[in-house]
Amino acid sequence: MCSFIESYKADIISQYRAQKEMADAALARISDRAFFERLGTGDDHTNSVAILVKHLGGNLRSRWADFLTTDGEKPDRYREREFIAEADETRAGIMQRWEIGWQTLFDALASLSPADFDRTITIRGEPHSIVQALHRNLLHAAHHIGQIDLLATLLHDRGG
Numbered sequence: 001m002c003s004f005i006e007s008y009k010a011d012i013i014s015q016y017r018a019q020k021e022m023a024d025a026a027l028a029r030i031s032d033r034a035f036f037e038r039l040g041t042g043d044d045h046t047n048s049v050a051i052l053v054k055h056l057g058g059n060l061r062s063r064w065a066d067f068l069t070t071d072g073e074k075p076d077r078y079r080e081r082e083f084i085a086e087a088d089e090t091r092a093g094i095m096q097r098w099e100i101g102w103q104t105l106f107d108a109l110a111s112l113s114p115a116d117f118d119r120t121i122t123i124r125g126e127p128h129s130i131v132q133a134l135h136r137n138l139l140h141a142a143h144h145i146g147q148i149d150l151l152a153t154l155l156h157d158r159g160g
Contacts, residue, residue: 005114012134013109016141020102023145026152027053032091034155048085049151053098055082056144060101063123063137064108068116072123072133105137 027035030049040046047055062077073079112130120127128136 002114026149029156057098057101058082060105064105
């Protein structure tokens with residue numbers, strides 16, 4: 001059983017790394033202007049790449065910091081603010097939070113022992129097995145990274 005868990009863990013880490021590489025490649029294709037641009041009618045119902053990056057960085061940090069011992073929704077995370085474009089934000093600042101989120105995730109995954117896979121954790125007060133939490137978060141990340149990739153393609157093709 002231990003070799004299955006070790007193989008599973010290696011595969012999950014590989015899948016997250018592939019998602020991050022896809023996102024980083026998409027982010028490298030766009031200008032700072034395009035990073036903050038919203039497509040659509042100008043209302044608040046569309047997200048810019050910046051907002052998606054800010055949200056995913058916040059999500060990863062919140063979910064994976066002390067994830068074995070604390071709820072995945074940390075009290076210092078202000079999720080709703082992740083979807084607000086604030087005037088003083090810079091691409092560099094948002095990208096720093098992105099990198100912190102990813103590093104938090106990769107550190108947490110590296111620290112998992114086979115015995116940890118028998119544990120239950122909480123996310124927003126709901127119990128999850130480690131496997132459930134990993135799948136839930138990987139799907140969430142892949143969803144937003146797909147959005148980032150699509151937006152980067154559209155914005156780059158428009159000259160951004």
